[in-house]
Amino acid sequence: MTLKVHNTLTRDKEEFIPLDPPKVGMYVCGITPYDETHLGHGRAYVTFDVIRRYLEYSGFEVTHVQNVTDIDDKIIKKSREFRVTSHELAEKYTQSYFEVMDKLNVKRATIYPKATEHIEEMVGWIDGLIKKGFAYQLEDGVYFEVDKFEDYGKLSGKRKEDQESGARVEVKSGKKSPLDFSLWKKAKEEEPSWPSPWGEGRPGWHIECSVMSTKYLGEQFDIHGGGLDLEFPHHENETAQTEAFTGKVPWVKYWIHNGFVNVNRQKMSKSLGNFFTLKDVFEQFDPMVVRLFLLSTHYRSPINYSDVELSAAKEAYGRIVKFIEDIDFRLKKTTERASEIELEDIEEELGHFPDKLKASMDDDFNTAGAVGAIFEAIKFCRKTLGDGDVERECLETMKKTIIEMCEVLGLKVASRESRVTSHEIEKLIKEREAARKNRDFKRADDIRKQLAGQMIELEDTPHGTKWKAQA
Ligand SMILES: [Zn+2]
Numbered sequence: 461m462t463l464k465v466h467n468t469l470t471r472d473k474e475e476f477i478p479l480d481p482p483k484v485g486m487y488v489c490g491i492t493p494y495d496e497t498h499l500g501h502g503r504a505y506v507t508f509d510v511i512r513r514y515l516e517y518s519g520f521e522v523t524h525v526q527n528v529t530d531i532d533d534k535i536i537k538k539s540r541e542f543r544v545t546s547h548e549l550a551e552k553y554t555q556s557y558f559e560v561m562d563k564l565n566v567k568r569a570t571i572y573p574k575a576t577e578h579i580e581e582m583v584g585w586i587d588g589l590i591k592k593g594f595a596y597q598l599e600d601g602v603y604f605e606v607d608k609f610e611d612y613g614k615l616s617g618k619r620k621e622d623q624e625s626g627a628r629v630e631v632k633s634g635k636k637s638p639l640d641f642s643l644w645k646k647a648k649e650e651e652p653s654w655p656s657p658w659g660e661g662r663p664g665w666h667i668e669c670s671v672m673s674t675k676y677l678g679e680q681f682d683i684h685g686g687g688l689d690l691e692f693p694h695h696e697n698e699t700a701q702t703e704a705f706t707g708k709v710p711w712v713k714y715w716i717h718n719g720f721v722n723v724n725r726q727k728m729s730k731s732l733g734n735f736f737t738l739k740d741v742f743e744q745f746d747p748m749v750v751r752l753f754l755l756s757t758h759y760r761s762p763i764n765y766s767d768v769e770l771s772a773a774k775e776a777y778g779r780i781v782k783f784i785e786d787i788d789f790r791l792k793k794t795t796e797r798a799s800e801i802e803l804e805d806i807e808e809e810l811g812h813f814p815d816k817l818k819a820s821m822d823d824d825f826n827t828a829g830a831v832g833a834i835f836e837a838i839k840f841c842r843k844t845l846g847d848g849d850v851e852r853e854c855l856e857t858m859k860k861t862i863i864e865m866c867e868v869l870g871l872k873v874a875s876r877e878s879r880v881t882s883h884e885i886e887k888l889i890k891e892r893e894a895a896r897k898n899r900d901f902k903r904a905d906d907i908r909k910q911l912a913g914q915m916i917e918l919e920d921t922p923h924g925t926k927w928k929a930q931a
Contacts, residue, residue, distance in 0.1 A: 502560070509566040531550070531576050585671050602642070612700050745773075816829075891907060
């Protein structure tokens with residue numbers, strides 16, 4: 461089997477052949493750090509993490525570049541509210557992003573270029589686009605002229621004419637087309653700004669991705685990823701300005717977009733009040749449960765977040781952990797002696813499950829199928845364990861097989877006690893006791909829920925609080 465990838469650009473599942481194998485250049489649109497990281501981010505970055513992990517598992521050498529949009533309107537607005545600099549605000553939420561992504565076991569990108577550290581290069585590109593006749597200057601900044609780029613719409617499949625007639629007419633805008641987008645924004649009073657031939661200001665959002673991706677991956681590269689919401693206009697605009705600037709087509713060989721997150725079958729949005737940050741979610745559910753939930757749906761399909769679905773993922777994750785714990789328990793008791801069931805009896809059959817996982821992943825990173833293969837393998841092992849006395853080597857191979865399959869998907873499945881240290885649990889129990897003394901029952905309850913999310917159960921006895929790992 462060879463790896464096949466759905467390419468948004470061709471709307472087809474294609475064989476994956478990078479430009480310069482075994483190297484793979486992958487650019488993923490990163491965060492604008494003005495608020496806490498939410499479930500939608502979780503979905504996107506777990507998707508590209510599992511794609512990267514699988515490419516590496518398949519022998520490719522991945523350079524993963526992910527930008528940080530550390531200057532933009534929302535950052536400026538919020539930093540004023542908080543009375544901090546835009547830099548301080550961006551730093552705070554970038555750190556917060558790394559914290560939750562580490563918990564989700566998302567590998568760090570090779571490099572995280574920041575927009576504010578590449579302004580000079582962006583100015584160079586904008587200057588070049590003006591000179592090549594693709595951009596023009598207005599009073600408030602510089603714009604890309606969409607009509608000059610013949611292929612506009614090729615990525616999203618949206619026709620320029622339809623978009624233009626649908627676009628709102630902007631009052632006082634001197635733009636030649638409503639689709640023309642900002643490359644450079646002149647600074648308003650007291651906004652953070654950088655010098656340019658068109659006055660003090662800052663770059664538009666789209667240009668940073670073109671400049672930073674090509675700087676670190678070359679003028680043409682293999683994979684560009686992001687959420688479906690970025691396909692138009694962000695990625696369409698990135699494509700237009702990059703191909704206009706470099707003259708090299710196609711800029712990106714494979715475009716990959718992940719689907720939306722719905723909450724109780726409704727679109728997740730701040731205005732609907734059904735908006736979840738990952739920190740909120742982790743208070744109730746172990747990050748690995750969240751990761752398993754995200755991987756249980758194909759990355760291109762919408763995913764529905766609800767307590768029912770998360771509870772099902774928790775139960776499923778518990779089954780994997782319990783299996784590893786049961787094997788560990790048997791290993792403690794089993795000695796090197798003749799047994800009814802030996803490794804050679806089951807080796808071949810057990811080997812089919814990792815193959816099944818690979819076949820699923822080769823089919824456009826079908827993580828749902830891969831997760832299914834893990835549970836089939838566990839079912840097979842459980843049945844074997846029930847059939848009689850199993851030799852030590854066989855138990856070890858079962859454990860190794862399941863752990864390795866989980867690792868391909870970035871799922872950590874060590875036993876609970878080794879994941880949450882007892883020291884951390886004791887500390888939280890002491891904090892909960894103090895909260896109860898102070899009649900802060902909300903805090904006390906939050907701690908209980910947090911531990912429950914990590915599958916730790918508390919029992920209050922006359923001699924103090926005891927804890928145990930949930931079955
Ligand atoms: Zn981008």
